[in-house]
Amino acid sequence: MMEVSGYVSQFEQNKFKVRSQTNPDKFYIVQRTGNGLICECKDHEVRKADCKHIKIVLEVIRKNKCYQNNTFRIMERAKLKLCKYCDSGRITKKGIRKNKDGKIQIFKCLDCKKRFSENIGFEKMRYNDNIITGALQMYYSGMSVRDIESHYEMLGIKVNHSSIYDWICKYSTLTSQYLNQIVPRVGNWIRADEVWIKVAGKQKYLFASMDDDTRYWLASDLADTKFQHNADKLLQLTKNAIGKTPKQFITDGLPAYKKSSRRVFGKKTTHTRHIHIQDDMNNNKMERLNGEIRDREKVFRGLKKDDTPILEGLKAYYNYTKKHGALKGKTPSESAMIEVDGKNKWKTIIQNASLYKQNHA
Numbered sequence: 001m002m003e004v005s006g007y008v009s010q011f012e013q014n015k016f017k018v019r020s021q022t023n024p025d026k027f028y029i030v031q032r033t034g035n036g037l038i039c040e041c042k043d044h045e046v047r048k049a050d051c052k053h054i055k056i057v058l059e060v061i062r063k064n065k066c067y068q069n070n071t072f073r074i075m076e077r078a079k080l081k082l083c084k085y086c087d088s089g090r091i092t093k094k095g096i097r098k099n100k101d102g103k104i105q106i107f108k109c110l111d112c113k114k115r116f117s118e119n120i121g122f123e124k125m126r127y128n129d130n131i132i133t134g135a136l137q138m139y140y141s142g143m144s145v146r147d148i149e150s151h152y153e154m155l156g157i158k159v160n161h162s163s164i165y166d167w168i169c170k171y172s173t174l175t176s177q178y179l180n181q182i183v184p185r186v187g188n189w190i191r192a193d194e195v196w197i198k199v200a201g202k203q204k205y206l207f208a209s210m211d212d213d214t215r216y217w218l219a220s221d222l223a224d225t226k227f228q229h230n231a232d233k234l235l236q237l238t239k240n241a242i243g244k245t246p247k248q249f250i251t252d253g254l255p256a257y258k259k260s261s262r263r264v265f266g267k268k269t270t271h272t273r274h275i276h277i278q279d280d281m282n283n284n285k286m287e288r289l290n291g292e293i294r295d296r297e298k299v300f301r302g303l304k305k306d307d308t309p310i311l312e313g314l315k316a317y318y319n320y321t322k323k324h325g326a327l328k329g330k331t332p333s334e335s336a337m338i339e340v341d342g343k344n345k346w347k348t349i350i351q352n353a354s355l356y357k358q359n360h361a
Ligand SMILES: [Zn+2]
Pocket: 028, 039, 040, 041, 042, 043, 044, 051, 052, 053, 054
């Protein structure tokens, strides 16, 4: 196993800086070109084969472990022009495929001989990636699937609301599997709270946890009741999401949290019951997330059952696309040192999620 963490940083879309393993003060630049990855080292120049620096970059791309100044970067995979199956840079154009609204370039890998299209994650979809990701963003911003259907109709795009709902479920599941294994860099203060929402006409409670510093929404658990609910699951999910236990755990007066904090986080975590005071700055932090959830009334109207990918999708929308005033215009994920390249965040995340699924199938 090659040790890659800490050796590579991506400083431009197609340029990587690789630290020498023999001399830590020396760096080599590896860049993506039309002819694959090239390195400036002697070995590559002489042999014209993949040197160890290129191999490290390939490993980093494959593992999706690229950091820049400690920031985890989610790269636009389609732009890197690497084979979808083996990460080889030796690929060649192999015809065009058409779908309802555009042409898709097909590539063939010269190493593994497999074919793939540039629209990673959207293969076999009848609509293009912009229409699909646009629908996701509109839905999680609070529009209903019927609103989205009429919006697209106005633009001359005919798509049925049930197809839109299928896209939302499909891509919310796909992206959450990928995003939930990325550990956000959060602080030592975690909050939890409950919001009541209606699911399929019934009143439910959404238990949610959030990091104080970054406002990153960490985990949620849907419950039938507020007072009898055991908070262990929420706390366990929270612990898994951040890979540690918090120093401070702040909740309202709900008794369930006290016992769960002891059971799941242990004695080193101080549990503080926060008394609700109006205009209290601290409480506003959680209120903001609660508000985000409550404002999505139409989103939850679409919830057909408890076990739904939609809550996970909403979490992805909130953490990765929603700029936050209190975070100086950053998204919670950016504050937690996770950056998504490209303008269309959904598209970049879906490309990576699709490759993640392929490698973990
Ligand atoms: Zn090299």
